[in-house]
Amino acid sequence: MRVIVDLEKCCGAGQCVLLAPKVFDQRDDGIVILLDEHPPEALHKAVREAACVCPGAAIKLEDPA
Amino acid sequence: MTHPASVLVVGASVGGLAVAESLRRDGFAGALTLLGAERHPPYDRPPLSKKVLAGEWEPDRTRLRADAALAKLEMTTILGDPAVHLDVLGRAVTTASGRRLTAESIVLATGLEPRRLPGQAPWPGVHVLRTLDDAVALRTALLAASQVVVVGDGVLGTEAAATARAMGLAVTLVGPQTTLLASQLGPQIGGHLAALHTGRGVQLRLGAAVESLVGDEARVRGVRLAGGEVLPADVVVVAIGSRPATDWLFDSGLRLGDGVVCDSRCRAAEGIYAVGDVARWHHEGLGAALRLENRSNAVEQGAAVAANILGKDRPYTPVPFFWTDQYDVKIQVHGFAGADAQVIIVEGSPEAGQFAALYGSAGKVTGVLGWNMVKQTRALRQHVVEATDWSLVNSLRKS
């Protein structure tokens, strides 16, 4: 799985950090920081959920199999 | 667990899409149909009053998913064809064009319709803001305007005022409350928001009732307040709230009462569920019926309903979250704020333009609000989750 974040769409909600703190962090202004572009299998479910609930629709996943 | 053979989602926006995506993510392999009244594929509303209205984003950027991502959901998508009738027992929906769609489970995700002023004439220059088409029309109007009156002191009205003001227009905001967002955030924080708007040059007319719009054959000319004063305007934005889009359900037999009334599983009847702005469900944690109008709820409730459709049977008990961006201020709220709650600022200060405040009632923390304080707000959310005792709040103060 490859995670892509769109910094311009991110609205700083931090829902992604709550769901997958090993993959996402936030700058002081709230904009997302991608910690792990290729998260391990065990985190895929949490990352998929983060992509789904992200209020900015800012998280995209490639080959989400 | 037995999955239904087919699911039909009515309303092709963020809530409906969340149901579809969550169903597939949870392994639903049956037939899936998404039906929407608008001709646009699912798009995001929060940018409409912000980046789209300001002209920073092309309308197309609001699309929630690219075609390829939608195609992967392997669903039948029908757009531009509103549902007009629901047959609860027959699990069937009839559309305006005469389609009859049946499914074992049906999800209602039809959102809201903006309220209009009584007797609101369809004059050019009078706008509401709910859809992408509304936003594009309002932007076009604002580009040709010099004086705007925004009617409404809630989230949408204040955002529209902020954006119009940042475009350089003369903006007056009229609302019935004593301060901005008073019912959502209480008088103290609402007061800070009012000061922000005044500081940026918005004229506030608070505690004022609108009597009527004023116009001639050509267009709107202003807004008349109770008492007779007329505020001149070449564009009027009516942002006085919305009501659940349930007109089409009037003869369905479902219980309607400021939304589709659901149980704690967001189920309105056997095989019928509701999601998002239109859904009023029983929040077991609060022991009360609740309807939320925010984006995070639409997605989380969508995921919860998908799980329940697939047999999970879990109550939906979220910690609500919403945000608003006005000028360079980002306000975020986790949990419940509310007009009557106690409020204590625990970090930062309004003077510094950055703070976090806790809300409490009945002796417990119920909410946290951040004003340009994103990370601290996220950390303080834990006190909402744990319902920290209000007596401990003073010891959390860092300011």
Ligand SMILES: Cc1cc2nc3c(=O)[nH]c(=O)nc-3n(C[C@H](O)[C@H](O)[C@H](O)COP(=O)(O)OP(=O)(O)OC[C@H]3O[C@@H](n4cnc5c(N)ncnc54)[C@H](O)[C@@H]3O)c2cc1C
């Ligand atoms: C301008 C604006 C700014 C906002 N900003 C924020 C913000 O900053 N933060 C935040 O948390 N929330 C914000 N919101 C609220 C958020 O957008 C909503 O909570 C969210 O869109 C709700 O999603 P939904 O899917 O329940 O309903 P909606 O997004 O309203 O979607 C309902 C869909 O159903 C369709 N429909 C209606 N009737 C029928 C029918 N009979 N048949 C078929 N389809 C039908 C509609 O056309 C619509 O596409 C904003 C809303 C607006 C309008």
Ligand code: SF4
């Ligand atoms: S959930 Fe989305 S919008 Fe929120 S911080 Fe993460 S990427 Fe940004």
